[in-house]
Amino acid sequence: xxxxxxxxxxxxxxxxxxxxxxxxxxxxxxxxxxxxxxxxxxxxxxxxxxxxxxxxxxxxxxxxxxxxxxxxxxxxxxxxxxxxxxxxxxxxxxxxxxxxxxxxxxxxxxxxxxxxxxxxxxxxxxxxxxxxxxxxxxxxxxxxxxxxxxxxxxxxxxxxxxxxxxxxxxxxxxxxxxxxxxxxxxxxxxxxxxxxxxxxxxxxxxxxxxxxxxxxxxxxxxxxxxxxxxxxxxxxxxxxxxxxxxxxxxxxxxxxxxxxxxxxxxxxxxxxxxxxxxxxxxxxxxxxxxxxxxxx
Amino acid sequence: xxxxxxxxxxxxxxxxxxxxxxxxxxxxxxxxxxxxxxxxxxxxxxxxxxxxxxxxxxxxxxxxxxxxxxxxxxxxxxxxxxxxxxxxxxxxxxxxxxxxxxxxxxxxxxxxxxxxxxxxxxxxxxxxxxxxxxxxxxxxxxxxxxxxxxxxxxxxxxxxxxxxxxxxxxxxxxxxxxxxxxxxxxxxxxxxxxxxxxxxxxxxxxxxxxxxxxxxxxxxxxxxxxxxxxxxxxxxxxxxxxxxxxxxxxxxxx
Numbered sequence: 001x002x003x004x005x006x007x008x009x010x011x012x013x014x015x016x017x018x019x020x021x022x023x024x025x026x027x028x029x030x031x032x033x034x035x036x037x038x039x040x041x042x043x044x045x046x047x048x049x050x051x052x053x054x055x056x057x058x059x060x061x062x063x064x065x066x067x068x069x070x071x072x073x074x075x076x077x078x079x080x081x082x083x084x085x086x087x088x089x090x091x092x093x094x095x096x097x098x099x100x101x102x103x104x105x106x107x108x109x110x111x112x113x114x115x116x117x118x119x120x121x122x123x124x125x126x127x128x129x130x131x132x133x134x135x136x137x138x139x140x141x142x143x144x145x146x147x148x149x150x151x152x153x154x155x156x157x158x159x160x161x162x163x164x165x166x167x168x169x170x171x172x173x174x175x176x177x178x179x180x181x182x183x184x185x186x187x188x189x190x191x192x193x194x195x196x197x198x199x200x201x202x203x204x205x206x207x208x209x210x211x212x213x214x215x216x217x218x219x220x221x222x223x224x225x226x227x228x229x230x231x232x233x234x235x236x237x238x239x240x241x242x243x244x245x246x247x248x249x250x251x252x253x254x255x256x257x258x259x260x261x262x263x264x265x266x267x268x269x270x271x272x273x274x275x276x277x278x279x280x281x282x283x284x285x286x287x288x289x290x291x292x293x294x295x296x
Numbered sequence: 297x298x299x300x301x302x303x304x305x306x307x308x309x310x311x312x313x314x315x316x317x318x319x320x321x322x323x324x325x326x327x328x329x330x331x332x333x334x335x336x337x338x339x340x341x342x343x344x345x346x347x348x349x350x351x352x353x354x355x356x357x358x359x360x361x362x363x364x365x366x367x368x369x370x371x372x373x374x375x376x377x378x379x380x381x382x383x384x385x386x387x388x389x390x391x392x393x394x395x396x397x398x399x400x401x402x403x404x405x406x407x408x409x410x411x412x413x414x415x416x417x418x419x420x421x422x423x424x425x426x427x428x429x430x431x432x433x434x435x436x437x438x439x440x441x442x443x444x445x446x447x448x449x450x451x452x453x454x455x456x457x458x459x460x461x462x463x464x465x466x467x468x469x470x471x472x473x474x475x476x477x478x479x480x481x482x483x484x485x486x487x488x489x490x491x492x493x494x495x496x497x498x499x500x501x502x503x504x505x506x507x508x509x510x511x512x513x514x515x516x517x518x519x520x521x522x523x524x525x526x527x528x529x530x531x532x533x534x535x536x537x538x539x540x541x542x543x544x545x546x547x548x549x550x
Contacts, residue, residue, distance in 0.1 A: 104357050177398050183355055185467065186388035186415040195414050200401060295402045296445060 040266030048267050064233045069268050071233050075242035078235065080216045080279065082152035083159065088209055091163020099171035100193050118161035126225035129154035146227035149238040154222045159212035170204025171197055199294040206287040210280050217276045220246040245272040300327030302368060303501045304349065304471055309363035311344055311353055318344045320525040331497040333512050334505045336522035342505040345522065346473040350390045351376060351383060369470055388415060391464030392473040396480050397456030399448040404440050407448045408463050430466035434458040434492060454485025474504035490515055509546060513537065
């Protein structure tokens with residue numbers, strides 16, 4: 001084979017490989033979605049959400065929902081919102097610090113710490129939350145128990161490293177000329193970050209937020225040890241036990257006695273997917289609105 | 297030849313990046329209304345020389361500058377590297393245009409008003425007036441006055457570079473630093489920007505870097521030749537206008 005032929009073959013092989021990898025990914029996603037819809041779509045309906053309770057009574061909290069996923073949906077939504085409220089500002093600020101202000105040395109040390117944190121298995125984070133409660137009970141608050149707030153704090157810790165890293169990478173990835181522009185126009189480092197760098201890196205930061213939200217919505221191991229229960233109704237306060245969609249999927253699947261009950265798990269999974277999809281759209285809209293405001 | 301009153305002076309300026317000497321004992325002066333061009337091969341330290349004036353080298357880790365850089369503003373000499381000289385003020389008075397058009401992905405108007413409002417804390421109305429004046433200064437007003445809300449990225453390369461220049465002029469600097477400002481532009485856009493600099497040099501002291509010898513001959517009042525971080529020669533207009541001697545000198549130094 002001549003050199004030119006070899007080059008052509010290598011080129012064709014690379015194209016074929018990349019193409020099939022992309023197609024395989026798309027196919028896998030379609031297969032999962034298709035299977036979820038095939039098994040779960042039939043269960044979608046008011047009864048899946050509210051059981052025998054009238055939907056209006058459930059939404060207003062007049063009557064508890066016994067065998068619907070309403071409480072789990074509310075629990076997961078509150079959990080995601082709470083943990084993101086805690087983690088997103090801190091994570092983005094941390095990323096900004098590492099990218100704009102930190103010295104080279106601190107950046108590499110802290111960066112290693114962030115990577116280490118990202119590698120912590122979620123069950124360990126759950127265990128951390130659980131042992132925190134044990135310590136609190138013995139030392140300060142004898143009535144402390146696992147609850148929604150504790151779970152949200154642990155989830156926030158879990159997703160924090162993703163936010164830090166994606167923000168830092170989005171900012172560091174900006175072209176050098178753009179990073180020098182603000183200073184050359186007499187901007188302070190903060191003015192440069194606020195008015196030039198962050199708007200330019202908005203989409204990169206958004207991808208980190210989406211990743212973090214998805215992780216917060218799906219994680220089961222952390223909440224398992226920090227306050228989730230199978231039947232809790234709507235949480236009345238941050239100190240209350242709560243239900244969550246991923247945990248509901250887990251116990252529906254683990255303890256099903258008939259195919260119909262298993263289908264409920266698929267239906268719940270479909271709802272979880274729609275919930276995260278809706279949250280992504282919300283994050284996307286917020287980012288777009290901010291971008292428009294920045295541009296004009 | 298009588299030199300105009302100085303507005304910028306560098307004395308024995310040495311710049312290091314992590315112990316590597318990039319600029320070696322540079323001495324230069326720039327007068328009011330003068331356009332001085334620095335030429336030299338790639339890697340000779342041209343960009344670093346410009347950035348030593350507005351202290352942009354400090355945006356990189358490991359940079360160290362020694363020697364004296366001073367600018368004359370409001371009839372008093374100010375040491376650029378003095379502790380009490382605020383960096384942001386220096387950079388407002390010493391404007392810089394980069395090699396590639398460096399517009400922000402915002403509207404044309406916001407590209408100009410953002411620095412005015414953020415760095416100068418200017419009110420909305422005053423900023424609008426400055427925008428118009430700056431755009432007129434770079435002959436862009438007529439081209440963009442009906443589309444100030446459009447993204448600056450919709451402008452052509454030459455227009456973008458003139459917008460960048462307008463953004464700097466709006467801040468009312470005393471000195472302009474131009475880092476190969478026509479390097480990424482086509483022939484026509486280059487000629488337009490060169491003509492613009494001809495008119496601007498009456499009002500500003502300009503220190504420019506170029507690797508185009510023809511541009512140097514068209515624009516410069518004086519030329520400094522930089523090689524390996526050292527200023528190796530200085531040419532007056534008469535010297536580099538003479539084609540034969542110019543070629544000879546360039547052969548020697550490049």
